[in-house]
Amino acid sequence: MKAQTAGAAERGNDVTRPRILVVGAGFAGVECVRRLERKLSPDEADVTLVTPFSYQLYLPLLPQVASGVLTPQSIALSLRRSARYRTRIIPGGAIGVDLKAKVCVVRTITDRIVNEPYDYLVLAPGSVTRTFDIPGLTDNAFGMKTLAEAAYIRDHVISQLDLADASQDPAERASRLQFVVVGGGYAGTETAACLQKLTHSAVRRYPRLDPKLIKWHLIDIAPKLMPELGDKLGRSAQEVLRRRGIEVSLGVSIAKAGPEEVTFTDGRVVPTHTLIWTAGVVASPLIATLDAETVRGRLAVTPEMTLPGSDGVFALGDSAAVPDLAKGEEGAVCPPTAQHAMRQGKAVADNVIATLRGAPLQPYEHKDLGLVVDLGGRDAVSKPLGVELRGLPAQVAARGYHWWALRTGVAKVRVATNWTLNALAGDDFVRTGFQARRPAKLKDFEYTDTYLTPEQVRAHVEGSRPAAG
Template identity: 55%
Template sequence: MSERIVVVGGGFAGSDVARRLEKLAPDAAIRLVCPDDYMLYLPLLPQVAAGFLPAAAAVVSLSRRLRRTVLVPGRATGVDLAARRVLVRSITGNPEVVPYDRLVLAPGSVTKVMDIPGLREYGRGCKTLAEAAFLRDHVLAQLEVANTSHDPDERARRCRFVVVGGGYAGVETAANLQLTTSVVARRFPRIDPALVQWHVVQHHDGLMPGLGDRLGEDTRRVLESRGIHVDLGVGVTAVDDETATLSDGRELPTKTLIWTAGGSPSPLMGRLDAATDHGRLVVGADLAVPGHPEVLALGDAAAVPDLATGGGAVCAPTAQHASRQARTTAANVAASLTGQPTREYRHRDLGMVVDLGGAEAVAKPFGVDLSGVPAAGVTRAYHLWAMRAPAAIARVAAAWALGAVEGPSTVRLGFLTGASGRLAEFEHTDDYLDPTETREAIAAIPDGLTPRGSPA
């Protein structure tokens, strides 16, 4: 019987592992557990939310990218490490069991939610394609309702947008969406464009501290030149349907609080019988889980030792590391099947890029600070290179070219009407089971209830 390799997660890390294993392990039966038939290119989500890119431009089809891998359409909600079984909740809602001989865990991350009153009910994220689409419709809807309202207080409340988090995601989301709302506001006769207010709330004393003081200040200058309020050294202490309360005592009347204050590893990792570090699964430099050499983990959800930095550091949860860890993971899985020695992961960070919309960006390639048009060129070029799929590259490039001429799409699609937009709704953070619950759930499933094409 051929070796059974199960990969959990269809993002940068998981999809690349599966693709490489198709070549490195030609006799293995490979299965990829993922709720969607696409790899999401997360860095482009702010542009999807702002209408500069259609949703399809931010994804790469898995069924077209993978040839031999069997896609299991569902979400891994638990793993029985002793029995080597993965519990999957199918997209139909039914439970399934997927057995494995080798397991690769790359479930990614979810929005980090803090214990702030009202946040889980009224905070909105931009971590998934559904969230970006919902956010776009929600923001446009606020302006449409404000344009028809006769209450000046309601108009002001619906025209104020608060983004919590001054990291890469928060800054890009605020910068791109502000450009869109500035266009929309000019089309509505009853909305004074000056009434549309954007706030970036950051508890640190600078924006994107990982890029250094200079680029942080350059970013702040760009945002403030557009009228975006940058509130540093403060946080949000409470939120409800009409107000965001800040730690300095201010109350901002708003119907929109966008929460981008960091990410957390997939809850799946904390439900395993294995050690974690701040929620990330502890692995060795060869990406294997201590005590379970048949299980490897990588990407945002794994605490991979950063050998290039040293001193006990772990790799940052970035797409750059995830895609490169995939190469080592696939090679090590293939090596383990033939009894060959495995290798350690080592990579030095090449830098970061931040798109601020239009011709504005900041970037730090190879340690060199760039801003303005040069940074925008580097940022766009990097995104096209990183997608690694000709069809996706063509879609993004064409959308950027059209956007340069016509601006963002400002049509509210309306297909998410009725959705609450809660973080847990779109990110499914309540779906995961602890080890005991996983074993009980697997035991309750009748024999033979496994995904089509899976060997028993």
């Protein structure tokens, strides 16, 4: 692999302008970049964004892509559509940061290693799927964190119906029609609910298949489903799932996972070819390369979202433990949700601009607006502003919030059109070709083994500097 150090010769006259480097194109990173583009004049600073893909993924609607309600393009919001677009995008991922040298080490999508110097650094690398040392997990489970995973899971689930329909073996047919989702949070609950809707509708097109053979399992080690919703709404969601035939098992996890069966910690063995793992997230491994103080794996930052002891470094989103001033509790930090990430992005951009202009920084404070959970069809549970809703009113609140939160008018039109078409015409249950002969699992989508250690970062940066003389 080649190493490249950006220099004055590459930038020409631009070297005199401050360099703002933003890592991550999630809700936090994109909102930050957009605000910088709006509020900074082109000659005030250069803005660079490090991201593998030149789009912002609207993550809360990912289960609806997996179930075919929405097309992948409808929730992938292009970063190049902005009328004020001028940000330089480096297609890749940050794999290390040398805070003393003020250099971010980036691995591009072609596996080239480049050094990107900065004057101001905004860290919003997001999170990765949290896994445990469970035998066979990463080799046999699917994740639900990226657009590619959602599209792949849809292909996989439909292929199980196709293969079961073609099989003459009753045991194989039964195993292909059992599906296991691990994780009773929002992602897992919505994934199980939406995909169960998909198989329930699709099986009508398979006259050789007995609908009773299709079984969905949702399991979680926690004693309650989505505890953030409260006991009543959590029970309501659980009742909706059970009414649909989804078996919900709480206080249970996975003991081991194989290609054709999954063993639960309560001893049950479920023959299945589909294990979807959504049991939470952890901060990006990039955070460990900084050798900085953390709170439960997230960077410890000030209320202004600055990194203590590091000049010009800001951190926000899923990878930062931003103090939750609105709660007024000692040690409370903001949850890793989209509504906080979006607002933190704007607040960090304002603080970066304030630093550039010598103005005082402002602390971040936001009162949580509530939670919405879309269970597909007319089923939903929501708690906007503390008001508990169920059924159709909750569905209106959930989809209304998501539609409003989409950043572009084009995305809003696409999503609204998809919802309308799906409600009127249903699904065609078409596989798009992601399901290849060699299956792709959790370990194939999240490259968590590509990050450097703090020592490797320093050695790389030192080794790539031009020799004096």
